[in-house]
Amino acid sequence: MTSDRGAVSIEFADAPDAGEMREVADGVFWLRLPLPYEPGHVNAYLLRDGDGWTAVDAGLFDEATCAIWRRVQRRLGGQGITTVLATHWHPDHLGAAGWICETFAATLATSESEYLKGLVVQFMPKEEGDALERGFFLSHGLAPDETELWVANGRRFMHDTYRLPPTFKKLTAGQTLAIGGHDLGIFVAGGHSPEEVMLHDAGRGLFFCADQVGPRIAPTMAVQPSDPFGDPLRHFLVGLDTIAAACAPDDLLLPGHEGPFRGFHARADELRAFYAQRCDKVFAACREGPKTANELLASLFRRRPGPIWIGFLIGEALAYANNLVARGLLEREVDKGIVRFSSRP
Numbered sequence: 001m002t003s004d005r006g007a008v009s010i011e012f013a014d015a016p017d018a019g020e021m022r023e024v025a026d027g028v029f030w031l032r033l034p035l036p037y038e039p040g041h042v043n044a045y046l047l048r049d050g051d052g053w054t055a056v057d058a059g060l061f062d063e064a065t066c067a068i069w070r071r072v073q074r075r076l077g078g079q080g081i082t083t084v085l086a087t088h089w090h091p092d093h094l095g096a097a098g099w100i101c102e103t104f105a106a107t108l109a110t111s112e113s114e115y116l117k118g119l120v121v122q123f124m125p126k127e128e129g130d131a132l133e134r135g136f137f138l139s140h141g142l143a144p145d146e147t148e149l150w151v152a153n154g155r156r157f158m159h160d161t162y163r164l165p166p167t168f169k170k171l172t173a174g175q176t177l178a179i180g181g182h183d184l185g186i187f188v189a190g191g192h193s194p195e196e197v198m199l200h201d202a203g204r205g206l207f208f209c210a211d212q213v214g215p216r217i218a219p220t221m222a223v224q225p226s227d228p229f230g231d232p233l234r235h236f237l238v239g240l241d242t243i244a245a246a247c248a249p250d251d252l253l254l255p256g257h258e259g260p261f262r263g264f265h266a267r268a269d270e271l272r273a274f275y276a277q278r279c280d281k282v283f284a285a286c287r288e289g290p291k292t293a294n295e296l297l298a299s300l301f302r303r304r305p306g307p308i309w310i311g312f313l314i315g316e317a318l319a320y321a322n323n324l325v326a327r328g329l330l331e332r333e334v335d336k337g338i339v340r341f342s343s344r345p
Ligand SMILES: [Zn+2]
Pocket: 088, 090, 093, 192, 193, 211
């Protein structure tokens, strides 16, 4: 994109290998952690903090990730990791956080919503979680056999999270954290997760933007079974505006996936256009006749997703449909337990 909004530029031609650290600013290291599913990696960052270190995100709780953290801890020296700042509850970010805290006597820092969501996932009995998912996806038109496949397989990575510590340090929007002699402003945004935490180091021009924005991947957002009327797209767009107001045009963005990049404002424009186009597709499909979220998949995605992904994508279709309902462009109707969306007469 070329305009007075600048352009998106990728900072590095390549990424560090899994487990390797690369210094991206004075005292700030980019660490790659492996994921056994797409996109195959998640980023963590290490910030020098006096004699210790703050880790931003922890990766999944699995053998490969824990082995990397043990090596990193040895290499860091001093007190090693003293704080794990988890940007959000998704297991690829929060998964190993509790294990790091326990193993290295570190403190968990995150927003209250992300901590509580992590606890819900940890403590909700499996049968109750399964029943919630089953009821939700059946009501949105997924066939019973596909629903059972999703319930059995679809959320398997949601449980690769080590138990959370019983205490945490609560981060709130507008707060300032002093890390290694630098002041970092805390920002939170919804949409991708309830209250995702981001950090802005205005002095050094760094913005740790978690999964809120990446240079190429559009962040997933999905209506959650526990919040069926939710409008995550609106929360996400509000989040973009909040970051856009704070971020300088040439700030270096440090995302949760892919690599560091510059040009937040241009990227935000691309994402706004992308989601507007998706809403247009949902609106056009519903003008042809009432549609369930399951039926909307065909108008949004070229191929029908398999059982590991289908629930996420139905949740995404619902994010667009619920947003259109909130804007008064679609109506939500329930007939014999099935939810459909239609254009207003
Ligand atoms: Zn995420």
